[in-house]
Amino acid sequence: MRVDTMMTAVEGELSEPEANARARGADLDTLFRDESDAVYRTLYAFTGGRGDVAEEATAEAFARAIAHGDELRDPLAWIYRVAFRVAIDDLCREGREARRAHDDTGDADPTATPPELLGLLDALQRLSPNQRAAIVLHHVLGLETDEVAHRMGITAPTVRVHLHRGRRRLRELLGTEEVE
Amino acid sequence: MTERWESELQQLRQVSAPPGLRGRVTEGPHGDGMPPAPGRGQRVLAGVVAFAVFGAAMWLAAGGFGHDDAPGPLATVSAPTSAVLALVAGENDPEETLSFAGTSVAGSSIGYCWNQENGVQKCADAFWLPTFAVSDFLPVPQGTAFVLDNPDAADPVELAVAPGDDPSVIGRGTTLGDLGALEPGRYVLSVTASWKGRGEHITFHFPVEVVGTTPLPTDAPGVAVIDVQRQPLRVILTYGDQRQVGDISDTWQPNGDPLEDHRITAPPELLGTFLVVPPGTPLVVNGA
Numbered sequence: 202m203r204v205d206t207m208m209t210a211v212e213g214e215l216s217e218p219e220a221n222a223r224a225r226g227a228d229l230d231t232l233f234r235d236e237s238d239a240v241y242r243t244l245y246a247f248t249g250g251r252g253d254v255a256e257e258a259t260a261e262a263f264a265r266a267i268a269h270g271d272e273l274r275d276p277l278a279w280i281y282r283v284a285f286r287v288a289i290d291d292l293c294r295e296g297r298e299a300r301r302a303h304d305d306t307g308d309a310d311p312t313a314t315p316p317e318l319l320g321l322l323d324a325l326q327r328l329s330p331n332q333r334a335a336i337v338l339h340h341v342l343g344l345e346t347d348e349v350a351h352r353m354g355i356t357a358p359t360v361r362v363h364l365h366r367g368r369r370r371l372r373e374l375l376g377t378e379e380v381e
Numbered sequence: 382m383t384e385r386w387e388s389e390l391q392q393l394r395q396v397s398a399p400p401g402l403r404g405r406v407t408e409g410p411h412g413d414g415m416p417p418a419p420g421r422g423q424r425v426l427a428g429v430v431a432f433a434v435f436g437a438a439m440w441l442a443a444g445g446f447g448h449d450d451a452p453g454p455l456a457t458v459s460a461p462t463s464a465v466l467a468l469v470a471g472e473n474d475p476e477e478t479l480s481f482a483g484t485s486v487a488g489s490s491i492g493y494c495w496n497q498e499n500g501v502q503k504c505a506d507a508f509w510l511p512t513f514a515v516s517d518f519l520p521v522p523q524g525t526a527f528v529l530d531n532p533d534a535a536d537p538v539e540l541a542v543a544p545g546d547d548p549s550v551i552g553r554g555t556t557l558g559d560l561g562a563l564e565p566g567r568y569v570l571s572v573t574a575s576w577k578g579r580g581e582h583i584t585f586h587f588p589v590e591v592v593g594t595t596p597l598p599t600d601a602p603g604v605a606v607i608d609v610q611r612q613p614l615r616v617i618l619t620y621g622d623q624r625q626v627g628d629i630s631d632t633w634q635p636n637g638d639p640l641e642d643h644r645i646t647a648p649p650e651l652l653g654t655f656l657v658v659p660p661g662t663p664l665v666v667n668g669a
Contacts, residue, residue: 246393264406321393379385
């Protein structure tokens with residue numbers, strides 16, 4: 202099942218399985234329309250402004266979810282976890298290839314990142330992956346702690362620990378002054 | 382007033398997905414649809430070693446050497462007939478294991494909070510559930526009864542089972558009795574239990590392979606040998622007159638370098654049948 206086929210209008214009466222499949226397709230299409238920006242935004246921050254990695258991870262996660270059809274317990278949480286994992290894998294692979302080539306090509310392309318975000322994205326990269334994910338989901342997407350836990354697949358008390366440590370580290374890196 | 386880090390984070394709310402994202406989704410998965418698995422070599426070796434483990438389990442199930450009878454189906458031998466699912470309230474963690482014929486697998490959990498005996502609550506998390514390797518699956522003959530050993534866990538214990546190896550796939554609710562009727566294949570058994578005052582609704586996942594009947598070994602040639610050949614990549618497992626060849630040369634690049642992070646599934650001829658070896662058989666690996 203693909204997004205384009207999911208959106209194809211079907212004429213005539215549908216059998217119950219067909220109707221169910223179509224409803225599921227519509228659900229995933231709605232999920233893509235409503236959530237793809239947020240998933241991409243999260244991965245963009247998570248990868249330190251690597252738009253290419255964020256796009257691939259987001260797309261791959263949605264494509265896998267569509268391929269799984271109705272088998273997933275919670276498609277959105279599943280998509281987030283797969284996207285995080287795909288991004289981590291991509292960055293790790295780039296790192297290994299860069300080390301083999303004695304090259305730093307694994308770094309973000311500075312021309313692709315808005316200059317006003319460079320400091321923040323660099324600071325985020327200095328957090329642990331779990332701290333980074335928790336900070337972005339909570340402070341950028343505005344999710345409650347329980348929902349952050351759900352999407353990361355970890356427990357809420359652990360999310361609170363990651364948030365506490367992540368905030369402390371960001372204060373160290375970006376300064377403690379307050380702004381309007 | 383907000384702190385600087387908060388203000389900067391809010392700038393990220395303006396980031397939106399590129400227009401080509403939908404097109405990329407319509408291409409379908411580029412990966413294999415599953416979370417990362419162990420490396421190629423590890424998987425190949427695990428797959429091969431699984432034959433030996435399986436064989437050992439089968440031999441154990443048959444009661445070991447010394448049978449003069451002709452080989453027969455497992456269901457007819459006097460052997461462990463129950464797989465035991467043990468749910469124990471440990472001092473520091475819930476402990477869930479599934480055991481059969483002397484082999485146990487520990488359950489994998491994505492996370493839980495547990496009130497330890499010292500009064501401190503501990504939370505444990507995994508960033509992602511594992512994709513089980515072939516060698517992780519506990520071989521259980523078809524028809525084996527599953528029994529629950531839960532001296533500490535409060536009822537009810539919820540069971541679900543899903544075909545395949547992905548714990549994130551929805552499992553079908555099931556009962557202990559129905560588990561014995563599973564068709565041969567690999568399954569993830571999900572068990573959710575609560576321990577009063579210790580932890581609530583904690584789910585563990587167990588990889589189980591239900592296997593069909595297989596002839597028993599008739600002799601013990603001695604040493605099982607795994608030969609890993611590089612060009613082309615091929616794994617050969619021999620034990621006595623039994624021999625299996627797995628050709629997975631398509632995982633190599635034309636220049637002979639391995640494809641980085643390329644995940645493979647061993648070909649059907651490697652997975653569809655099993656070598657049968659007795660427990661304790663030395664396993665020699667050449668060329669890995």
